[in-house]
Amino acid sequence: MTTEHPEQKTLPATIHWDEDGQPISTQFxxxxxSRQSGLAETxxxxxxxxxxxxxWQxxxxxxxxxxxxxxxGTGLNFLCAWQQWLEVCKPTQSLSFISVEKYPLTKTDLEKALKLWPELQPLCEALLRQYPPFFTEGIHRFNFAHGSVQLTLLIGDALEQLPHLALQQGQAGLNNWSVDAWFLDGFAPAKNPKMWQPELFTTIASLSKTGTTLSTFTAAGIVKRGLQAAGFNVEKTKGFGHKRDMLIGHFTNTPSTMPTIPWWQPPPAMFNHSLNKVSTKTTSIEPKKEAIIIGAGLAGASVAYSLAQRGWQVKVLDQHAGPAQAASGNRQGMLYTKLSAHQTPLSQLILAGYQYTTRLLPQLLPSEVHQGKSWDNCGLIQLAFNEQEAKRQEALVESGLFPAQLFEFQTAEQLTAKAGSHIQYPGLWWPTSGWVWPQALCEAMLAHLNITTYYHQQVTSLVLQTGDTEQGWHVTTADQHWQSPHVIIAAGHTCQTLLPDVELPMKAIRGQVSQLPFQGLSPKTVICGDGYISPMVDNVLHVGATFTHDNADSTCTVQDxxxxxxxxxxxxxxxYERAENTLDPDAINNDKVGFRCSSSDYLPIVGPVPDQPYFIEHYALLRQNGNTTFTTPPPYQPGLWITAAHGSRGLITAPLAGEIIASYLAGEPIPLSTEVLQAIHPSRFLIRGLKRRQI
Structure with missing residues (x-):
């Protein structure tokens, strides 16, 4: 196998620096x-x-x-907007900044460019702390200022990436978000004609609303005419510095939405707006920013943290004595990603989740305190331990979809040097991966001031009330009662017992992890093959894990x-040789059994919970013709959400899933493509069943 990646789809910007230390794009x-003052220009x-x-005032x-x-580009516009936002706005208000970039700067170049603006230094440092060593094409989410400032970076061609948001926004029945102001930046039309196309202006219009403003440094006729044709009132005004003219404008049309499939639409914002068996009334009462989350494992803690970051008041209920006691309870969880060369929805989700988690860890678990104790980016090896795995890895490397900084194919000798232990197979080296203590991560998330936790609380009843004074979900345990307009179920393989009138195909998969006392030899990295071993922590090595279906026994076994x-x-x-000679293989007292929650298609289940009887009735014609056209939105259990079935990938997909649900509820762009959102949507099983005439 070749050890070199072919040309990547996502390439970093190539820059040369002029005599004044200013960056110049080689590509364009x-x-x-502006050479005069970029800060003043912005x-x-x-x-x-x-x-x-x-x-803003x-x-x-x-x-x-x-x-x-x-x-x-260099992020200057974002940083200037962020600086002014902090000067004017309250912590309870929030700013979303969406930006698209085909050629992202390397972190080294970005750091050099931002040194030109010392008055922005605190914000520059915050951006650089989260700015990754590499980018992959797609949507990337960053949160700043305790969650009140959000950056959504779309990496790739603007003509390809912005339509993802337009399609998503067209389906956002929950919040119907629109852009309030456009910064039409990028290189000049004469230098970058491929971007300034009619398709760009049409997409900009579809993401706007009546009154949305825009400004751009250019006054080129192609830009003015394109914006006018898309529905903007555009005029020239004095440009910056020596530049004679620039364009400003505002949207005057009613925005057109991209065609959508109705059953993927989330429920509307107002509690009674959704079409369901209880009520079709509407209300003008502003929905409360509060939620109850059932489950304090990775899935529940992640959505609690993402909502709390947005100012929501969150109550988390769990039947155990503390967080991460069930499937999230292992001492070391691996940041393991098994990608596909075919860009399947699962592969796209895993890649997005991996990058989100690796950005989140140093924020929640600062390296100076937690490195090597609660998490360690020590790297991870994926062994090509058989012919099938070797072919999969070869296809990954040769696909050209992934940057070399993400993973690299190495020989057994090279991997041996990385691991500090003899490796007998070649494989992939993931330099930014490693392991995490899930309980420490959950505790850090749940420590947010807007989150209150309640342990030893097993939910016995979840009932929807629709009266004028009692409207919302009533959650009951043995000795307490709560009420909230929103409930998120994140209870692993027990989720199904809490879901009213809907069956989602989830299953529990038993896994046993073995804890071995230190044998005088510990790998420096995580090593994965048909199982895994992690570097020693607390004088213990963790090896696992078994994968057993249809077995509810929670006791450890000698066989496993x-x-x-x-x-x-x-x-x-x-x-293995040392352990065989010194360890008692029957000493199972230190092993641990957990139950992964998985779906029938091995994708997570993330989103609003459908009202199954009415959903089936509503879309019954799909049994006769799978291409039947519908226009009315789907019936949902109003205010009920789920994040579950993360399987053995909870560290990879659960934090991003929390951000997805929070974005739905907060009325924000969602950091995933529509294709992937549909692939993890709870309604997918009902639509699939109707089309196949199975229900």
Whole structure:
């Protein structure tokens, strides 16, 4: 197998620096900002001419404002907007900044460019702390200022990436978010003609609303005419510095939404707006920003944290004595990603989740305190331990879909040097991966001031009330009672027992992890094959894990311990020999059994919970013709959500799933493509069953 990646689809910007230390794009032979003063240019062209200061001063206490931009570049526009936002706005208000970038700067180049702006230093440092060493194509989410400022970066061609948001926004019956102000940046039309196309202006219009403003440094006729054709009132005004003209405008049309499939639409924002068996009334009462979450494992803690970051008051209930006591309870969880060369929805989700989690860990578990104790980015090895796995890895490397910084194919000798232990197979080296203590991560998430936890609380009843005074979900345990307009079920393989009138195909898969006392040999990295072993922590090595269907026994077995010990012969033969000679294979007292929750298609289940009887009745014609066209939205259990079936990938997919549900509820862009959102949607099983005439 070749060890070199072919040309990547996502390429970093190539930059040369002029005599004044300013960055110049090699791809476009153009400057990133004015040679006179990039800071003054941004404030004049984008902040002033979108009237941001007076508009922000008029926002209500909990209002949300959305800016979208073409061309992230050095991030200067984002940083300037963020700086002014902090000067004017309250912590209860929130700013979403969406930006698309085809050629993202490397972290080294970005750091060098941002040194030009010392007055932005605190914000620059915050951006650099989260800015990754590499990007993959797609949507990336960053949160700043305790969650009140959000950056959504779309990496790729603007003509390909922005339509993802337009389609998503067209389906956002929950919040119907729209862009409030556009920064049309990017390189000049003469330098970058491929971006400034009619399709771009049409998409910009579809993401706008009546009154949405725009400004751009250019006054090119192609831009003015394109914006006018898309429905913007556009005029010239004085440009910055020596530039004679620039364009400003506002949207005057009613935005057109992209065609959508109704059964993927989330429920509307107002509690009684959804079409369901209880009520079709509407109400003008502003929904409360509060929620109850059932489950304090990775799934529940993640959605609690994402909502709390947005100012929501969250109550978390769990039947155990503390967080992460069930499937999330292992001492070391692996940041294990098994990607596909075919960009399947699962592969896209895993890649997005992996990058989100690796950005989140140093924020929640600072390295100076937690490195090596609660998590460690020590790297991870995926062994090509048989012919099938070797072919899969070869296809990954040759696909050209992934940057070399994500993973690299290495020989057994190279991997041996990485692991510090003899490795007998070649494989993939993941330098930014490692292991995490799930309980520590959950505790850090749940420590947010907006979250209250209640343990030893097994939910016995979940009932929807629709009266004028008692409207919402009533949650009952043995000795307490709560009420909330929103409930998120995140209870692993026990979720099904809590779901009213809906069956989702979830199953529990038993897994046993073996804990071995230190044998004088510990790998420096995580090693994965047909199982895994992690670096020693607390003088213990963790080896696992078994994978058993249709077995609800929670006690450890000698058979499973033998199976785990046998895995060592593949992972680290020398350690297997030592363990075979010194360990009692029947000593199972330190092993641990957990139950992964998985769906029938092995994708997570994330989103609003459908009202199954009415959903089936509503879309019954799909049994006769799977291409039947519908226009009415689907019936949902109003205010009821689920995040479950993360399987053995909870560390990878659960944090991102929390961000997805929070984005739905908060009225924000969702950091995933529509294709992947549909693939993990709870309604997918009902639609699939109707089309196949199985229900």
């Amino acid at each position: 032979d153009d400057v990133y900002f 404030r004049y062209v984008f902040l002033q001419h979108n009237q941001l200061l007076p508009r 008029q926002l209500s206490d909990h209002q949300h404002f959305i800016i979208a931009e073409t061309g992230f 311990r033998h199976e785990n010990l046998q895995r060592l012969s593949q992972l680290i033969p020398e350690l």
